[in-house]
Amino acid sequence: MEKPSDRELGGRRAFLKLGGAAAAGLVAHPASAQTPDPQGSTAAPAMPLRNLGRTGYKAGIFSLGGQAALERAHNEAIAVPIVERALDLGVNYIDTSSIYGGPERWSERYIGAVMKQRRAQAYLASKTKERTRDGSMRMLEESLKLLQTDHLDLWQLHDIGMPEDVEAVFAKGGAMEALRQAQEQKIVRYLGVTGHFRPAPLMEAIRRHPFDTILMALNAADRHHYSFLDGLLPLAVEKQMGIIGMKVPGRSRLLASWTPPPLEQQKHSWEGAVIATTPGPFSMREALYYSLSHPVSTVIIDCDSIAQLEENVHLAREFTPLSDRQMASLAARAEPVSKQALFFRFVSRG
Secondary structure: OOOOOHHHHHHHHHHHHHHHEEEEEEOOOOOOOOOOOOOOOOOOOOOOEEEOHHOOOOEEEEEEOOOOOEEEEEEOOHHHHHHHHHOOHHHOOEOOOOOOOOOOOOHHHHHHHHHHHHHHEEEEEEEOOEHHHHHHHHHHHHHHHOOOOEEEEEEEEEOOOOOOHHHHHOOOEEEEHHHHHHOOOEEEEEEEEHHHOHHHHHHHHHHHHOEEEEEEEOOOOHHHHHOOOOOOHHHHHHOOEEEEEEEEOOOOEOOOOOOOOOHHHHOOOOOOOOOOOOOOOHHHHHHHHHHOOOOOEEEEEEEOHHHHHHHHHHHHHOOOOHHHHHHHHHHHHHHHHHHHHHHHOOOOOO
């Protein structure tokens, strides 16, 4: 793939820096009385907050993702305490999906065990990967049951990666009918779209409907393959969307602490042909601060343990934006491991 010139990159960074200021200031409405309390009920120091687009909600810049420990079968003893501890630390945005944890939907089950008592402390987001109205409504009904709540703060179209995904969800009887209906009935408050494969279908989706949020893959390797920074991120900023970053450490493949699995294991994994033979070059601080230095509202990161969660919260509380020079340096250092860090852009979708 042809790489942008230094001049183009400089102009883009300047635009995104301006966009970040706009994202932080344009929609600075106070959180409404119906949204969760950003600080929960703890006395822990608060992490920085940013506007979640037009929603009026202020999310902590670190949010909890629903994978890793939270999607493993029969993992209540580890997963539930992670969710509890996240709320104790002031994490106020939790993201999950109807497909996390397989047919048993373990992620929604574990989060629901906590939401039963602490629903008011979290902005709760889930997703449907179904492309039809009826299939999505069934997914939503089960999500509400498992999450032990009567509403979602955000319901998202999951994994819009190909043009046919866009056509399917916007077709007659498509998933968008379910999203609109659920919002009209106040079963869900806001609507979002997610993706990590290609930018063009996501851009088309947000041109067709004024989604409140977008959840997009954004890490230091991004510009090297099918970049989301080039067009998608500026378009989301222009539309004043809540922008949520994911795949921040690339499933740890950007991190120096990561050990590549045995080759045979990789060959039989869902990650397909992307074979990793070396750790990444970054600390978690570098990976996280790269993503947070873009105009995002928050980033979601999956955690395997309370210690990992606490480290991420600590880093978020200490965050200061990186300079353009630091950002360029990190992106350059990511290039040798860019395919393994962006493995999700090379998975066969046939």
